[in-house]
Amino acid sequence: MKLIWYLVLVILYALYNTIEGAHFRGGIISWRPLNSTPSGSSASILIHQRYFWNREWSGFTPPYCTEADVASQTSIPVNSYMTCLSNCSSSTYPSSGLSTVMTTTDCDQNTIIESWAGERYDTLTLPLTTSITIGFQSSAWMTALYIGGGQSWSIVNRLNLGLRPDGYINSSPVTNTLPVVFYQINTQVVHVVQMADNDATDILQCRWSNSASGSNYNRVDECGGICSGLPSSTVVTASNCTLSFTLPTANLYYACALQIEDYYSSSSTSPMSSVPIQFLFYGYTASSGACSERPSIIGDRPNRACIGVPIGVQLNETIIIQTYCPGQTIVDLVTSSPYGMTHSAISNPSTNLWTMVLTWTPVAAQTGPQGFCAGAIDNSSLQSDPWCITYLVDYDSPDLIRPTLVQGSASPVGTVFSNQTLFSIEASSTVGRPTRNGTDICFHDADTNVSVVCYDAGYASNLVYTGNTIVIVANYSWTPGKTYYVTMDSGFASGSVFCHAESSPITDPTYWRFNIWDPAVSSTTTTTTTPFTTATVTTRPTSTTSINTLLTTTGIALTTTTAMTTNATTASTSDSTTAASTTASATTSSETSESTVAVMYPKDFENACQQTVAIMTPVFFITLMPVHAVVMYAAFIKISNMFNPAHIQAQARHKRRLRRIFAA
Template sequence: MKRILYLSLFILCALHGVLDGSHYRGGIISWRPLNNTVQGTTAQILLHQRYFWYRLWGSFPPPYCTEANVVAQTHINVSGAALTCLRNCTSSPTFPSSISVNMITSDCDTNTIIESWGGELYTTLTLPLTTSITIGYNGSAWLTQLYLGGSGSWAIVNRMNLAPRPDGYINSSPVTSTLPVVFYQRNVSVVHVVPMADNDATDILICRWSNSNSSYNYNQNDECGGVCKAMPAGTTLIGSNCTLQFILPNASIYYACALQIEDYYNASSTTPMSSVPIQFLFYAYNPSAGACAQRPSIIGDRPNRACIGLPYGVQLNETVIAQTYCPGQTIVDFVTTSPIGMTHSAIRNPSSGLWTMTLTWIPVSTQFGPQGFCAGAIDNSSLQSAPWCITYLVGFASPSLIRNSASPVGVISQSQTIFSIQTTSAVKRPSRNGTNIYFTDSTNNTVIQKFDCGWAPEVTYINFTITIIFPVAPWIPGHSYFVTSDSGVASGIAFCGAENVAINDPTFWTFNISNPVSTTTTTTSSLTTTLSTVATSTSLPTIYTTMNLYNTTSTKGNCYYPRVTLIPGSSTLSSPIQFQRSQDFTIVSLIEFICNQKLSMITKWIIKNCTTIICSNSIQLNPIINTKFSELYIPSKTLPYGTYQLELTVTMSSSLHYSTSSFVYVQIVSSNIIANLVQFGTSMITNGYKQDLLLDPGNYSVDPSESIFNASNWKYKYYCRIYGLYMFPSFQGSLIPIGDTTIDPLNPSCFINRTDNQTPWKFNSINSSITIVSASLQSNRTYQFMVYMEHQQNTSLQAIGYVLVTVEDTYPHMILIG
């Protein structure tokens, strides 16, 4: 697959191999829990490492790295290579003393400028939730030919903090990807975007320069060795989207880039929850004589940044397509970053200006979750395309658009403005722009409207339904139309959001606009339920369908049974749709009549209580639930916990024996308890030094599923740390609660200020509140208190709450900061 371009470059590479024995080229370290729900005191963590090495390093055995090593999944043996815990290691006593850095080969590149041997490794660890450590890999040396930091040491570090987030879940670190070497022309202004994403979709991601200030940075360690801010002067970094802007001043030399990507719970958070390193190289070139003025580009089959669902054990055959733009311009190399087991074909030239490489891969169960792939096409003048990166979401199916759920279809009114279609699984708005849905006039094959689903407010996503609302109907009477879409219009809700395939079939969704002068006897009137009240509510999950009424001339003069569909229709008694008891939800039906008479319909909902094997008894409903509409609205807190069958019966009023029923199964589950230590659930308070501090989760916590919170149903443990200076005290991996006399020598008690014999705290009779006695905390210092709550009967129900307390010398009233 790879080609050596010029003899002069070959000689340069051979000389470089002699002069430069250094071997490190960059890497990435990230992690995520296998289950982000807190269960007990430990969690299983999947640690991911990826590194790039100099392929011709003298310690590597000839014939060095080739595609045969990728196929064989050879280990990259680097003597003494180990990742270790670097800071606060006592918080995680089960973290191994060292973890192998001998990667499994995933990519080999023999291009004389790149000469990369890349690999990755996944390691599963069982760690206590007290873990808050800095881990990393240090060594020597970077390559010699660096603009700054040549032959210097490397340091690549990651912060792993498993303390439950404010929402009660275990955090996942951000993820990112890169090519080992990215080419840009010398003395040309460059904008380069480093991709970053997070499974915790609401987190705020910030990208910053790695630095060596161990007393300042979050990792409390040297993060970058000899290449801290090694990019040229004038380089800028936009942290919110990890965009670099720079000019590479010298040609035929490399530039090291070392960054940290950190996730914050929300925009007001001041401390990140994790820190992920990414280190890689830029290379500056002068275009050779006769080089094409336009560098190659990768044009498909997938758009850049696509997220593709992929099941286990099924072979993937993916074609990477590059385009060239000048006579004599050829593609000689695809530089790649791949998941383990993905193989790369030789380069093919199926037609003029097009060059392809085929990827083959059978993912295995241990590769569950997001797996990144990046490629760059390099031509025979060493011009490289922009990086092209996609994510394969292993173990997840991409959603599909359901063809027969599209509405409206057939003959519709010229004033129609609301269109909708169902999906096979829950979907959300795509995370990338350029995911368009097209409405085309088939009469003249002209696109009359397109909406970019990445941002267009006319397109909304609720559960299994995509709805498009036109501000003004653009239809022409008598014309026919069809709807198509790009891939990614429907994106799943897990991880990066697995995308649906593009819809290019002009017969997939069609409709005609009625013509008043036409004498046709068949009409279709769309009675799609109004969406305005639902689209603006964040607390109203809705299962949407569409209602169409048909009045068709029939020579037999008869009527047919109404057809009733509740979507999603995939719910079963063993796999019901789940709603939290604190949520409102609505089910809307698809009802179709075929009859030659004028008619009306009678609709009736029945709700039955279900066991694990049968749904039998109808339940007595709250009067506010109206069961006579075609849609069923269930307000929050009206159905008890349990599983229910919601059955809709539709009867034609002119012929009462013509009726049809359809049902869906739902399960009402508990909502997460909101543990509040102080009134209103505020995150920070100020308290006087000579004032008692009352923390009362039994009074201030909230159970969204119930009208009141029953404090006596819970067990309580309280913890405290000196915020900004120490972690929560722990012993052998377990946090030390207030009231336990065990001492952590590295993380002192919050109450060391108290030297008399008085106990600094008081509990009420059921421990649902704690009072910190005045003068027990040091003034002009901030403390963080945490409560851990566990249900008395059901220990799987847990909640954690935090509050920051700043102590002042004065005796103020309590100040609450929302």
């Protein structure tokens, strides 16, 4: 019997080491309070773990994960623990640690990537004295590494619940990445690591993880065997977490280990938390038949977008990939997803376009930021740049209200003059300028669908965000008689929470349209009449009148009348056997004209008066101040005299004196 138990233990140990042994590919650890406002001496903290593993497990059936494991949310049985590593007496963090058994989120079949990814959430109630380093340490990394192959891993996070200077509980930064990012060797690379923070005013910095446990913020070894895992010439720019490097050797993996830390202000010297991110680069040599241009992910959602999504409502997001050469096909789309998000097969709906559909219904436990990243791989192993977006669960993105003609949310609509410069549109909530460039508003010629002028909301000074309204000052000469329409990129309006959930793109040509009044247009009416009896029919002089279609909003109709020359036609008809004869003579109508009425919109009136009101208000108050002072002084003197005891006594003595005088 003992022999059987020993055999079982040996098998379990072997299976455990199948995943533990040389299969680690990196990960992320972050946390946030469920309520940032302190109440009492403790707080509920949501702790997030995400790890990447090798997809192939010998000894298991099947030997690797598939999309079916993603859909069924299969567990990844990494039976280990994330434990407290430093200053543990300051907290009630479990002495045994938190389990590292993950829920499957992504399975990638590419032979270079072979990734099995998962994540896990745990909620703990911890005292506000907590200032600990937690982490997952074990062995071993994959073997084919530039530096650190087969060595131990250490991925650690600083969890500090000491109140911020503003009196709130801190939230750590958040980040996401693909497990493996491809770059061609001997080519200068600039790679940006995504980072964001729920505390919107925090200053974020990233740095290399290091093993100097006596001096780094976490006070432990932060990176195990992969410290300095990239070439020594690699440069990291802390403020935007940008890496600049060149991979020297093909068919090798390069481990990257970083810590993202948040500071209360630019003058702060110590971070409030430290989030690890570890992942891989892969160096390759492009084959002779490879396309000269890598595929790219395009579509409505740009890279680094932030999108608000409700709980319990199914989200369908389409990823669109562009290829550029004949024979270039997309064979894989590597992803890093929140749990519960499923991925369709890759389809090819048209030449050089490839798509994958994401389907996801967020649950309440996923409230807050959820990152997603994707990278497209073609048949020559060329990979697109990573495309990462943040879904903000249980937060609403601002909605740009569809314009209407009467009392609408956008101005102007209908017919306007060619010198129109002010445009505005309202949103369903308070909006602000987007945090990234490349979010354009464009005006298009409706006849050609060609954009005539665009402004980037990321920096354009002629775009003003105020409350729920966005005002655009367009410097363009519109062509009389033309019709134009407006489009807006995803994120043209952004919300005010976390990563600023952004508005959906507006691409519909019928969404916001206006046309330019053309004063040169006229019309001529011709009447042809064939009466049953002999008669003379004359068309009367008719004026050409153009009406301003903004009558419904301005209350003013603009009219012009031009001179017209018409032909008086006489038709002479006898019985059915007599031929008809026609004569024509010219008649000229009198010429009348009306002066053009200049229309001033309410907003124009407001803008015109703004400076005058701003000047006259202080002038009025300055003029009124001395008058007010004199009046107040006289009032106080009057009141003082009325209630002054000496004055009252003097009046009483005066009255007694008068009574004695009259009595005498």
